[in-house]
Amino acid sequence: MYNFASQNSSxxxxxxxxxxxxxxxxxxxxxxxxxxxxxxxxxxxxxxRVYRTPTFKKKIEDFSESFKLTIEGFQDQLAxxxxxxxxxxxxxxxxxxxxxxxxxxxxxxxxxxxYIITLSAKKDQQKTINTIWHFLEKYREExxxxxx
Numbered sequence: 758m759y760n761f762a763s764q765n766s767s768x769x770x771x772x773x774x775x776x777x778x779x780x781x782x783x784x785x786x787x788x789x790x791x792x793x794x795x796x797x798x799x800x801x802x803x804x805x806r807v808y809r810t811p812t813f814k815k816k817i818e819d820f821s822e823s824f825k826l827t828i829e830g831f832q833d834q835l836a837x838x839x840x841x842x843x844x845x846x847x848x849x850x851x852x853x854x855x856x857x858x859x860x861x862x863x864x865x866x867x868x869x870x871x872y873i874i875t876l877s878a879k880k881d882q883q884k885t886i887n888t889i890w891h892f893l894e895k896y897r898e899e900x901x902x903x904x905x
Contacts, residue, residue: 804831805839805864807832808903810896816876827855832873839864839871845886852886861889865900873902 817825831853834841842853843863849864859882862873874896877885889896 766873767780805836805869805871806904807835807873808900809873810875810899811874812871813873824856828860831855831860835862850889861885863896865897868900868904870900872896875886
């Protein structure tokens with residue numbers, strides 16, 4: 758276990774005994790003890806794993822490196838909070854705008870997974886949404902295989 762007290766010379770390591778056990782000086786330093794430690798740990802552990810369909814991977818091959826970096830940042834955001842985009846009729850089917858494109862993804866809370874399905878331009882938005890609805894069972898099967 759990481760000893761937070763060792764990072765601050767004004768605190769002696771004796772202030773920290775084990776996870777969740779600390780004296781009142783250390784509790785004051787942490788600003789609430791266990792809650793702070795939990796928040797600190799969870800900040801660096803993603804809540805969800807993010808996966809891409811083969812279709813999505815293929816589509817972004819021809820995009821600029823800048824756009825690909827934007828997608829990487831979006832994936833990091835999804836790992837922390839998969840509900841950042843706009844819901845499409847239900848909570849678990851969402852889209853996120855990036856420039857003139859929309860990125861479509863499904864959230865599987867029971868698997869702690871996000872599946873990025875595809876992207877499209879605004880003009881193809883409804884067609885893309887309808888296609889995803891049509892293949893929901895297929896995507897579920899794929900994500901279950903991936904997360905095993």
